[in-house]
Amino acid sequence: MSKIVAFTNQKGGVGKTTTCVNLATYLSAYGKKVLLVDMDPQGNATTGVGYEKTPDMLTFYDVITGEYKIDDIIKETSIKGLDLVPSNVDLAGAEVDLVQMEGREKVLKTQLDSIKDKYDYIFMDCPPSLGLITVNALTATNSVIIPIQCEFYALEGLSQLMNTVRLVKQYYNPTIEIEGVILTMKDSRSNLVNQVADEIKKFFGKLVYETVIPRNVRLAEAPSHGLPIYLYDSRSTGGIAYNNLAREFLRRNKDSGVLKDKRQIFKGELNNE
Numbered sequence: 001m002s003k004i005v006a007f008t009n010q011k012g013g014v015g016k017t018t019t020c021v022n023l024a025t026y027l028s029a030y031g032k033k034v035l036l037v038d039m040d041p042q043g044n045a046t047t048g049v050g051y052e053k054t055p056d057m058l059t060f061y062d063v064i065t066g067e068y069k070i071d072d073i074i075k076e077t078s079i080k081g082l083d084l085v086p087s088n089v090d091l092a093g094a095e096v097d098l099v100q101m102e103g104r105e106k107v108l109k110t111q112l113d114s115i116k117d118k119y120d121y122i123f124m125d126c127p128p129s130l131g132l133i134t135v136n137a138l139t140a141t142n143s144v145i146i147p148i149q150c151e152f153y154a155l156e157g158l159s160q161l162m163n164t165v166r167l168v169k170q171y172y173n174p175t176i177e178i179e180g181v182i183l184t185m186k187d188s189r190s191n192l193v194n195q196v197a198d199e200i201k202k203f204f205g206k207l208v209y210e211t212v213i214p215r216n217v218r219l220a221e222a223p224s225h226g227l228p229i230y231l232y233d234s235r236s237t238g239g240i241a242y243n244n245l246a247r248e249f250l251r252r253n254k255d256s257g258v259l260k261d262k263r264q265i266f267k268g269e270l271n272n273e
Contacts, residue, residue: 003253004112004122005179006141011157012128014149015184015213018223019245020125021048022238025228026246028081029265030257032120035074038087039133045125046086049077050226050268053088061090063111064133065097070111079228080265083119091133098132105132105172109140120255130164138168143179148200150186150193150212155203178204180252182245184213211245214238231262231270 007020017040024034038045039060043053062068063085075084098104116122124137138144144165148154169176181204187193201208213219219238222229229239243259250256262270 002116002119002122003143004116004124004141006124006126006134006137006144007147008126008134008137008144008161009146009148009158010128010130010134010161011149011153014147014154015182016128016147017044017048017125018219019145019147019182019184019213019242020123021045021223022219022228022230022242023246023249024082024121024123025049025079025230026242026259027121027249027257028079029230029260029262030246030250031081031260032255032257033081033083033118035083035085035115035119035122036077037085037122037124039091039124039137040087040127041089041091042127043087043089043091044223046084046088047226048223049079049082049084049228051075051077051084051086052226053086057086057088059090060085060087061094064091064094064107064136066101066107070115074115078267079231080267091127094133095131098136105135105139108136109173112140130160135164135168135172138165138176139172141173141176143177145179145182147182147184147213149184150197150200152192152196154196154200158203178207181208182211182213183208185215186212187215209245209248211241211248213241213245216241231266234262 024036028034058073063070077084126134126137216238218233218236222232
């Protein structure tokens, strides 16, 4: 089984990278072989799994420009079963490079097709925009996961995203589907937040995951330590939520696994619990 999933929402600050990184980590802990492709110039997914960015490292930018094959860029992380295609600020100029390329919408698809059978899942952390990099991801992917923050402006711009998915389906990728919608950063004490969550559920129906990701201090702290929440504090409400999300994701994909102890999957030292 091999599945490519794009995590996208052109609205920033919705927990997209946090969700992509932590779901990828938990799936690795459940025994899956996962590739995390960081497609955001900020490189937060890269640092979120503890990979140190350096000025001379090869990144997703070198793949998208055609200078290197993706096999040359893939790095092992400190998490067993989780590989990474890193990113850094160089990627900010990739849109300009892509405009001049023939078949620019399918550059990434060609690269991923050559390695996808090595992995159970390939997760792409898209930038918060609907430019050519995101279009490349949508052209290459099997499905899309949309993290949505539970706030007043949550649905703003989603119609544009859905229209982009529809156009990509029509012209480049006829098999693309919406995998699901994940409610993030939810503070259940707020009546407005609960009302927004209800509106999102009405709009997307069964596509909305039952698991909701709460606002959680430990989730916010984990990236500064270069650790996903499973390794930083799996017993926090955020850690429990992402574990539940991984189980629901596997269930929806008719897949299964047994959660391994973090000492079995982490190649470093843990001093956080």
